[in-house]
Amino acid sequence: MRLVTWNVNSVSARLPRVLELLAAEAPDVVCLQETRVSSDAFPHLPLAEAGYQAVGHGLGGRNGVAVLARDDHVLEPVCTGLPGEPRPDEARWVEADVDGVRIASVYVPNGKAVDAPEFAGKLAFLEAMAERAGELVASGAPVVIAGDVNVCATDADAWDIAALHGGTHATPQERERLALTTAAGYTDAYRAIHPDEPGFTWWDYRGLAFPRGEGLRIDQVLLGGGLDVALADARVLRELRKGHKPSDHAPLLAELTG
Protein backbone atom coordinates (compact mmCIF):
# COMPACT_ATOMS: atom_id res chain seq x y z
CA MET A 1 0.00 0.00 0.00
CA ARG A 2 1.23 3.45 -0.94
CA LEU A 3 -0.27 6.10 1.32
CA VAL A 4 0.11 9.85 0.96
CA THR A 5 -0.81 12.59 3.40
CA TRP A 6 -1.02 16.17 2.17
CA ASN A 7 -2.21 19.46 3.58
CA VAL A 8 -3.46 21.00 0.34
CA ASN A 9 -4.53 24.43 1.61
CA SER A 10 -7.85 24.26 -0.30
CA VAL A 11 -8.71 21.20 -2.36
CA SER A 12 -10.53 23.49 -4.81
CA ALA A 13 -7.55 25.73 -5.47
CA ARG A 14 -5.24 22.69 -5.47
CA LEU A 15 -7.30 20.35 -7.63
CA PRO A 16 -4.85 20.39 -10.58
CA ARG A 17 -1.96 19.54 -8.25
CA VAL A 18 -3.97 16.81 -6.51
CA LEU A 19 -4.74 15.26 -9.90
CA GLU A 20 -1.02 15.57 -10.71
CA LEU A 21 -0.19 13.62 -7.54
CA LEU A 22 -2.71 10.89 -8.34
CA ALA A 23 -1.40 10.53 -11.91
CA ALA A 24 2.27 10.57 -10.88
CA GLU A 25 2.20 8.27 -7.86
CA ALA A 26 -1.04 6.28 -8.17
CA PRO A 27 -1.26 6.05 -4.37
CA ASP A 28 -3.68 3.55 -2.87
CA VAL A 29 -4.79 5.97 -0.17
CA VAL A 30 -4.54 9.74 0.22
CA CYS A 31 -5.27 11.71 3.39
CA LEU A 32 -5.99 15.38 2.76
CA GLN A 33 -6.08 18.26 5.21
CA GLU A 34 -7.24 21.87 4.91
CA THR A 35 -9.63 20.93 2.15
CA ARG A 36 -11.56 24.10 2.96
CA VAL A 37 -14.79 22.90 1.38
CA SER A 38 -18.04 21.70 2.90
CA SER A 39 -18.75 17.99 2.60
CA ASP A 40 -21.47 18.81 0.04
CA ALA A 41 -19.07 20.78 -2.14
CA PHE A 42 -16.25 18.21 -2.06
CA PRO A 43 -14.95 17.65 -5.64
CA HIS A 44 -16.01 13.99 -5.90
CA LEU A 45 -16.59 14.11 -9.66
CA PRO A 46 -13.11 15.11 -10.89
CA LEU A 47 -11.54 12.69 -8.39
CA ALA A 48 -13.85 9.90 -9.58
CA GLU A 49 -12.77 10.63 -13.15
CA ALA A 50 -9.20 10.17 -11.94
CA GLY A 51 -10.13 6.80 -10.42
CA TYR A 52 -10.56 7.76 -6.76
CA GLN A 53 -13.40 7.60 -4.26
CA ALA A 54 -13.44 9.96 -1.31
CA VAL A 55 -14.87 10.57 2.12
CA GLY A 56 -14.84 14.26 2.87
CA HIS A 57 -15.55 16.03 6.13
CA GLY A 58 -15.78 19.79 6.04
CA LEU A 59 -17.89 22.79 6.84
CA GLY A 60 -16.45 25.22 4.29
CA GLY A 61 -14.17 28.13 4.95
CA ARG A 62 -11.32 26.74 7.02
CA ASN A 63 -10.01 23.31 7.94
CA GLY A 64 -11.65 20.17 6.53
CA VAL A 65 -10.18 16.68 6.04
CA ALA A 66 -10.71 13.78 3.64
CA VAL A 67 -9.65 10.22 2.85
CA LEU A 68 -9.28 9.11 -0.78
CA ALA A 69 -8.89 5.55 -1.99
CA ARG A 70 -8.14 4.23 -5.46
CA ASP A 71 -11.13 2.55 -7.09
CA ASP A 72 -9.69 -0.96 -6.81
CA HIS A 73 -10.04 -0.73 -3.03
CA VAL A 74 -13.09 -0.80 -0.79
CA LEU A 75 -13.54 2.54 1.00
CA GLU A 76 -15.99 2.62 3.88
CA PRO A 77 -16.73 5.79 5.87
CA VAL A 78 -16.42 5.21 9.63
CA CYS A 79 -16.86 8.47 11.51
CA THR A 80 -16.19 12.18 11.51
CA GLY A 81 -14.90 14.18 14.45
CA LEU A 82 -12.66 13.20 17.31
CA PRO A 83 -14.27 12.21 20.64
CA GLY A 84 -13.35 14.85 23.22
CA GLU A 85 -12.01 17.44 20.78
CA PRO A 86 -12.65 20.98 22.02
CA ARG A 87 -14.14 22.29 18.76
CA PRO A 88 -16.14 19.58 16.96
CA ASP A 89 -17.36 22.23 14.50
CA GLU A 90 -13.90 22.63 13.00
CA ALA A 91 -13.79 19.39 10.93
CA ARG A 92 -10.29 18.20 11.79
CA TRP A 93 -10.70 14.41 11.95
CA VAL A 94 -12.21 11.76 9.68
CA GLU A 95 -11.89 7.97 9.75
CA ALA A 96 -12.48 5.48 6.98
CA ASP A 97 -11.65 1.83 6.40
CA VAL A 98 -9.73 0.89 3.26
CA ASP A 99 -9.65 -2.88 2.71
CA GLY A 100 -9.96 -3.32 6.47
CA VAL A 101 -7.23 -0.88 7.42
CA ARG A 102 -8.44 2.00 9.54
CA ILE A 103 -7.31 5.33 8.08
CA ALA A 104 -7.60 8.59 10.03
CA SER A 105 -6.87 11.92 8.38
CA VAL A 106 -6.10 14.62 10.95
CA TYR A 107 -5.50 18.36 10.94
CA VAL A 108 -4.25 19.39 14.38
CA PRO A 109 -5.02 23.03 15.27
CA ASN A 110 -2.22 25.52 14.71
CA GLY A 111 -2.48 26.97 18.21
CA LYS A 112 -1.63 30.51 17.06
CA ALA A 113 0.55 31.59 19.99
CA VAL A 114 1.46 30.12 23.35
CA ASP A 115 -0.57 32.75 25.21
CA ALA A 116 -3.62 32.50 22.91
CA PRO A 117 -6.75 30.58 23.96
CA GLU A 118 -6.33 28.50 20.79
CA PHE A 119 -3.14 27.03 22.25
CA ALA A 120 -5.01 25.30 25.08
CA GLY A 121 -7.40 23.98 22.44
CA LYS A 122 -4.47 22.56 20.49
CA LEU A 123 -3.19 20.73 23.57
CA ALA A 124 -6.67 19.37 24.29
CA PHE A 125 -6.97 18.18 20.69
CA LEU A 126 -3.63 16.36 20.91
CA GLU A 127 -4.81 14.66 24.11
CA ALA A 128 -8.05 13.59 22.44
CA MET A 129 -6.06 12.26 19.48
CA ALA A 130 -3.87 10.15 21.77
CA GLU A 131 -6.97 8.80 23.49
CA ARG A 132 -8.53 7.79 20.18
CA ALA A 133 -5.20 6.40 18.93
CA GLY A 134 -5.13 4.10 21.96
CA GLU A 135 -8.68 2.91 21.33
CA LEU A 136 -7.88 2.13 17.72
CA VAL A 137 -4.84 -0.05 18.42
CA ALA A 138 -6.78 -1.74 21.23
CA SER A 139 -9.31 -2.86 18.62
CA GLY A 140 -6.57 -5.01 17.13
CA ALA A 141 -6.89 -3.81 13.54
CA PRO A 142 -4.08 -2.16 11.57
CA VAL A 143 -4.40 1.62 11.69
CA VAL A 144 -2.83 4.66 10.06
CA ILE A 145 -3.14 8.15 11.52
CA ALA A 146 -1.84 10.60 8.95
CA GLY A 147 -1.94 14.33 8.64
CA ASP A 148 -0.74 17.74 9.71
CA VAL A 149 0.17 17.39 13.38
CA ASN A 150 1.37 21.00 13.57
CA VAL A 151 4.16 20.03 16.00
CA CYS A 152 7.89 19.62 15.45
CA ALA A 153 8.56 16.47 17.44
CA THR A 154 12.24 17.37 17.94
CA ASP A 155 14.56 20.27 17.18
CA ALA A 156 15.67 18.38 14.05
CA ASP A 157 12.19 18.98 12.63
CA ALA A 158 12.69 22.72 12.20
CA TRP A 159 15.22 24.75 10.19
CA ASP A 160 15.52 27.22 13.06
CA ILE A 161 13.81 26.40 16.30
CA ALA A 162 14.27 29.99 17.50
CA ALA A 163 12.41 31.41 14.51
CA LEU A 164 9.07 29.73 15.20
CA HIS A 165 6.34 32.33 15.36
CA GLY A 166 4.94 32.86 18.80
CA GLY A 167 7.01 29.96 20.09
CA THR A 168 4.43 27.41 19.03
CA HIS A 169 5.01 24.06 17.30
CA ALA A 170 8.01 23.09 19.42
CA THR A 171 7.02 23.69 23.04
CA PRO A 172 7.45 20.90 25.59
CA GLN A 173 3.67 20.92 26.10
CA GLU A 174 2.98 20.22 22.43
CA ARG A 175 5.74 17.64 22.14
CA GLU A 176 4.65 15.78 25.26
CA ARG A 177 1.09 15.56 23.99
CA LEU A 178 2.05 14.46 20.48
CA ALA A 179 4.27 11.83 22.11
CA LEU A 180 1.19 10.43 23.88
CA THR A 181 0.00 9.19 20.48
CA THR A 182 3.27 7.50 19.58
CA ALA A 183 3.41 6.06 23.10
CA ALA A 184 0.00 4.50 22.44
CA GLY A 185 1.73 2.25 19.93
CA TYR A 186 2.51 4.17 16.76
CA THR A 187 5.59 4.55 14.62
CA ASP A 188 6.55 7.83 12.92
CA ALA A 189 7.05 6.38 9.43
CA TYR A 190 9.34 9.09 8.04
CA ARG A 191 11.67 9.10 11.07
CA ALA A 192 11.84 5.32 11.10
CA ILE A 193 13.23 5.36 7.55
CA HIS A 194 15.24 8.60 7.76
CA PRO A 195 16.61 9.11 11.29
CA ASP A 196 19.02 11.86 10.25
CA GLU A 197 17.32 13.85 7.47
CA PRO A 198 15.23 16.96 8.15
CA GLY A 199 12.23 15.69 6.17
CA PHE A 200 10.56 19.08 6.07
CA THR A 201 6.98 19.07 4.78
CA TRP A 202 6.09 22.75 5.13
CA TRP A 203 7.70 25.98 4.00
CA ASP A 204 6.23 29.47 4.36
CA TYR A 205 4.97 30.95 1.10
CA ARG A 206 6.80 34.15 1.99
CA GLY A 207 10.42 35.09 1.80
CA LEU A 208 11.68 32.33 -0.49
CA ALA A 209 11.45 29.89 2.40
CA PHE A 210 11.33 26.84 0.13
CA PRO A 211 14.41 27.56 -2.01
CA ARG A 212 16.22 28.61 1.18
CA GLY A 213 15.36 25.35 2.89
CA GLU A 214 13.56 27.08 5.73
CA GLY A 215 10.99 24.45 6.55
CA LEU A 216 9.32 22.39 9.23
CA ARG A 217 8.50 18.70 9.51
CA ILE A 218 4.94 18.93 10.80
CA ASP A 219 3.17 16.33 8.68
CA GLN A 220 3.41 12.71 9.78
CA VAL A 221 2.26 9.21 8.91
CA LEU A 222 1.81 7.22 12.12
CA LEU A 223 1.55 3.43 11.84
CA GLY A 224 -0.23 1.35 14.47
CA GLY A 225 -1.60 -2.13 15.01
CA GLY A 226 1.44 -3.92 13.61
CA LEU A 227 1.73 -1.90 10.39
CA ASP A 228 5.20 -0.71 11.39
CA VAL A 229 6.69 -4.04 10.30
CA ALA A 230 5.27 -3.45 6.80
CA LEU A 231 6.99 -0.08 6.40
CA ALA A 232 9.25 -0.16 3.33
CA ASP A 233 9.87 3.49 2.48
CA ALA A 234 8.87 7.06 3.26
CA ARG A 235 9.63 10.21 1.34
CA VAL A 236 8.56 13.82 0.88
CA LEU A 237 7.27 14.58 -2.62
CA ARG A 238 9.11 17.87 -2.97
CA GLU A 239 8.28 18.28 -6.67
CA LEU A 240 4.71 19.13 -5.71
CA ARG A 241 5.91 22.05 -3.59
CA LYS A 242 7.38 23.55 -6.79
CA GLY A 243 5.72 24.89 -9.91
CA HIS A 244 2.33 26.50 -10.44
CA LYS A 245 0.16 27.24 -7.42
CA PRO A 246 1.66 24.81 -4.92
CA SER A 247 0.34 24.21 -1.41
CA ASP A 248 2.65 25.47 1.32
CA HIS A 249 2.97 21.79 2.34
CA ALA A 250 4.56 18.99 0.33
CA PRO A 251 2.92 15.53 0.29
CA LEU A 252 4.44 12.79 2.45
CA LEU A 253 4.42 9.26 0.98
CA ALA A 254 4.73 6.03 2.95
CA GLU A 255 5.09 2.66 1.27
CA LEU A 256 3.88 -0.45 3.06
CA THR A 257 4.41 -3.98 1.83
CA GLY A 258 1.37 -6.18 1.29
Add this chain to the structure above:
DNA sequence: ATGACTTGCTATGCAAGA
Protein backbone atom coordinates in the same frame (compact mmCIF):
# COMPACT_ATOMS: atom_id res chain seq x y z
C1' DA B 1 14.92 28.79 -11.88
C1' DT B 2 12.32 25.80 -6.38
C1' DG B 3 11.61 33.03 -7.13
C1' DA B 4 9.73 37.10 -3.07
C1' DC B 5 2.27 34.53 0.06
C1' DT B 6 -2.34 32.42 -0.48
C1' DT B 7 -7.08 31.36 0.61
C1' DG B 8 -12.13 32.08 1.23
C1' DC B 9 -15.20 35.12 3.09
C1' DT B 10 -18.10 38.53 8.03
C1' DA B 11 -15.55 40.09 0.61
C1' DT B 12 -13.81 44.74 -2.40
C1' DG B 13 -9.90 44.35 3.00
C1' DC B 14 -9.41 40.92 6.36
C1' DA B 15 -7.94 37.03 9.46
C1' DA B 16 -5.48 32.95 9.45
C1' DG B 17 -1.86 29.92 8.34
C1' DA B 18 2.90 28.14 11.19
